[in-house]
Amino acid sequence: MPDATYVFIGAVVLFALVFDFINGFHDTANAIATSILTRALSIRNAIFLSAALNFAGAMIWTGVAETIGKGIVEPALVSGKAGQTLVLAALVGAITWNLITWRLGLPSSSSHALIGGVIGAAVAARGIGVLNAPGLTKIFAFLIMSPIVGFIAGAFLMVLVMNIFAQQAPSRLNKYFKVLQIVSASFMALTHGSNDAQKSMGIITMALVVGGLLPAVTVPLWVKISCATAMAFGTAAGGWRIIKTIGKKVIGLQPVHGFASETAAALVVLGATLWHAPVSTTHVVSSAIMGVGSAKRLTDVRWGIVGQIVLAWLMTLPVSTALGAVAYAILHLILR
Numbered sequence: 001m002p003d004a005t006y007v008f009i010g011a012v013v014l015f016a017l018v019f020d021f022i023n024g025f026h027d028t029a030n031a032i033a034t035s036i037l038t039r040a041l042s043i044r045n046a047i048f049l050s051a052a053l054n055f056a057g058a059m060i061w062t063g064v065a066e067t068i069g070k071g072i073v074e075p076a077l078v079s080g081k082a083g084q085t086l087v088l089a090a091l092v093g094a095i096t097w098n099l100i101t102w103r104l105g106l107p108s109s110s111s112h113a114l115i116g117g118v119i120g121a122a123v124a125a126r127g128i129g130v131l132n133a134p135g136l137t138k139i140f141a142f143l144i145m146s147p148i149v150g151f152i153a154g155a156f157l158m159v160l161v162m163n164i165f166a167q168q169a170p171s172r173l174n175k176y177f178k179v180l181q182i183v184s185a186s187f188m189a190l191t192h193g194s195n196d197a198q199k200s201m202g203i204i205t206m207a208l209v210v211g212g213l214l215p216a217v218t219v220p221l222w223v224k225i226s227c228a229t230a231m232a233f234g235t236a237a238g239g240w241r242i243i244k245t246i247g248k249k250v251i252g253l254q255p256v257h258g259f260a261s262e263t264a265a266a267l268v269v270l271g272a273t274l275w276h277a278p279v280s281t282t283h284v285v286s287s288a289i290m291g292v293g294s295a296k297r298l299t300d301v302r303w304g305i306v307g308q309i310v311l312a313w314l315m316t317l318p319v320s321t322a323l324g325a326v327a328y329a330i331l332h333l334i335l336r
Contacts, residue, residue, distance in 0.1 A: 004081070005084070005211050005212065005213075008081070008084035008085070008088065008207075008211060009084070009207055009208065009211050009213065011088055012084065012087050012088050012091065012203070012204060012207040013204055013207070013226075015088060015091040015092065015095065016091055016200045016203050016204045016207075016227070017200065017226060017227065017230040018091075018095060018230075019091050019094055019095050019098070019110075019114065019200055019203075020197060020200040020227050020230035020231045020234060021230045021231070021233060021234035021237070022095060022098050022099065022102070022110075022234060023098065023110040023196055023197075023199075023200070023231060023234060024051075024054065024230065024231040024232065024233065024234020024235040024236075024237065025102070025234045025235065025237040035181055035182070035185040035258060035262075038178070038181060038254060038255045038257070038258045039178070040177075040178045040179075040181040040182055040185070040255055040258060041181075041182060041185065046185065047235065047236055048236070049182075049185065049186060049189060050185070050189040050192075050235050051232040051233070051235040051236040052189075052232070053186055053189035053190045053193060054189055054190075054192055054193035054196075054197065054228070054231050054232050054235050055193060055228045055229065055231070055232040056190060056193060057189070057190040057191060057192065057193025057194035057195075057197070058193040058194065058196075058197030058198065058201075058224065058227060058228035058231055058232075059224055059225070059228050060194055061194050061198065061273055061274075062198060062201065062219045062224070063198075063273065063274075063275075063276030064194075064195055064198035064199065064202065064272075064273060064276055064277065064278050065198040065199070065201035065202035065205060065217075065219045066202065066205075066217050066218075066219070066276065067135065067138070067139065067202065067276050067277065067278060068114070068115075068118075068198070068199050068201075068202025068203060068206070068278055069202040069203070069205045069206040069209070069217035069219075070132070070135065070206070070217045071132055071135030071136070071138065071139055072115060072118045072119060072122070072131065072132055072135060072136060072139065073086075073118060073122045073130055073131060073132055073206075074130075074132055075206055075209040075210045075217065077126065077130050078122065078125060078126055078130060078210055079209075079210045079212070080210065081335070082125050082126070082332075083125075083207075083210030083211075084207060084210055084211055085121075085125065085328060085331050085332055085335060086118075086121045086122055086124075086125045086126075086210075086328060087118075087121075087203060087206055087207040087210065088207075088327075088331060089117070089120075089121035089124070089125075089324055089325075089327035089328035089330075089331050090114065090117035090118040090120070090121040090122075090203065090324050090327075090328075091114075091117065091203065092117070092323075092324075092327040092331070093113070093116070093117035093120060093121065093320050093321075093322075093323030093324035093325075093326070093327045094110070094113040094114040094116070094117040094320055094323075094324070096323050096327075097113045097116075097117075097316060097319055097320045097323055098110055098113055101312060101316075108282065108312040108313065108315075108316045109143075109280035109282045109283055109313065109316050110196065110199070110280070110282070111143070111195075111196070111199060111278050111279060111280040111281075111282075112143065112280055112313070112316040112317045112320065113316055113320040114199050114200075114203065114320075115139060115143075115278070115317070115320075116316065116317045116318070116319070116320030116321040116323075116324060117320050117321070117323060117324035117327070118203075118324065119131065119136075119321050119324065120320065120321035120322060120323065120324025120325035120326075120327075120328070121324040121325060121327065121328040122324075123321075123325060124324070124325040124328040124329055124332075125328055125332075138277060139277065139278060141277075142272055142275070142277035142278070142279050143278075143279060143280060143283075146268055146269075146272060146279040146280065146283065146284050147280070147283040147284060147286070147287035147313075148287070149268050149284075150264060150265055150268045150283070150284040150285070150286075150287040150288040150291065151287040151288065151290055151291035151294075152291060153264035153265075153267060153268055153288060153291065154260060154261050154264040154265070154287070154288035154289065154290070154291025154292040154295070155291035155292065155294055155295040156264075156291075156295075157260045157263060157264045157292070158256075158257070158260040158261075158291070158292040158295035158296065159295045161256060161259075161260055162295070162296075165256075173255075173256055174254055174255045174256065177254075177255035177256040177258070177259045178255045180255075180259045181255050181258045181259045181262065184258070184259045184262035184263045184266065185258075185262055187262065187263065187266040188262045188263075188265060188266040188269075188285070189235075190266075191266045191269040191270045191273065191281075192269065192281045193228065193231060193232075194269070194270070194273045195269050195272060195273045195278065195279060195281060196231065196281055197227050197228050197230075197231040198219075198227075198273075198278070199278055200227045200230070200231075201219050201223050201224060201227045202217075202219075204223050204227070205217050205218070205219050205220070205223060208220075208223075257289075257292045257293070257296075260288075260292045261285065261288040261289045261291070261292045262285075262288075264288040264291065264292070265281070265284045265285040265287075265288040268284050268288070269281055269284055280313075283313060
């Protein structure tokens with residue numbers, strides 16, 4: 001095996017783990033923003049809990065990784081140096097967009113960024129015909145539907161809670177739900193790890209296949225452990241800018257709202273993971289929070305902030321696709 005292959009694979013693994021680390025602190029808000037801002041958990045305890053359960057969730061399933069590894073582009077069609085450059089370029093594009101949105105405090109989707117990066121790099125490398133149409137149809141269906149389902153689930157669960165506990169005093173209700181919110185935050189962190197960490201696993205596995213080091217898209221144990229660890233450390237680094245946007249600026253949160261939004265979002269993400277579908281936990285959590293706020297009063301939702309979030313959502317896929325294509329063109333010139 002040429003030495004250049006190992007260099008490429010090493011670079012891909014490094015960039016994938018960097019992406020996973022950034023994904024961890026970029027998406028920390030998904031699992032813990034509401035728990036911190038309702039004071040159900042301290043910042044330190046929330047981050048530690050989220051990191052540990054992100055790791056656990058990442059180690060349980062691999063179906064999403066296999067979808068990423070072969071559902072966007074069939075590895076056999078992009079083998080060799082061009083395929084390895086493609087994977088590296090996709091990661092560069094995704095990392096660039098994640099850092100931009102983190103700096104701006106916008107809860108954009110790491111999933112959309114990575115998928116867009118792969119699409120852009122693949123088209124730049126081999127043309128549009130290399131894309132896996134059935135796989136992308138499934139991926140886009142879940143990416144589009146999951147925020148809608150998250151909004152509905154958040155609103156439904158909030159209405160259910162309000163009806164069940166209608167006779168309870170707000171102070172007593174908050175006391176109960178501060179405890180329950182620790183459970184819902186744990187559930188959200190577990191499901192976040194089960195879906196998001198697998199995306200980097202899929203990219204590394206794809207690189208191993210196109211480099212001829214694996215015969216098929218099956219995630220090795222060392223890839224699972226390294227990606228789970230990178231995401232856990234990224235989560236431990238935190239992401240306070242996005243936590244403030246997602247948890248405080250959208251609606252004024254109480255523990256009951258945090259419990260409803262976390263539980264609803266975790267159920268949606270878990271369902272997607274069991275279907276082997278990558279979804280944006282950022283989008284699902286944000287939409288669940290919006291649903292919870294809308295169930296109480298539409299005016300409780302700060303729709304101006306929601307508009308900024310939706311704009312970031314709409315921009316992510318096309319911008320990351322363009323970044324992936326540009327990154328491929330630059331890397332191809334440098335590495336040819």
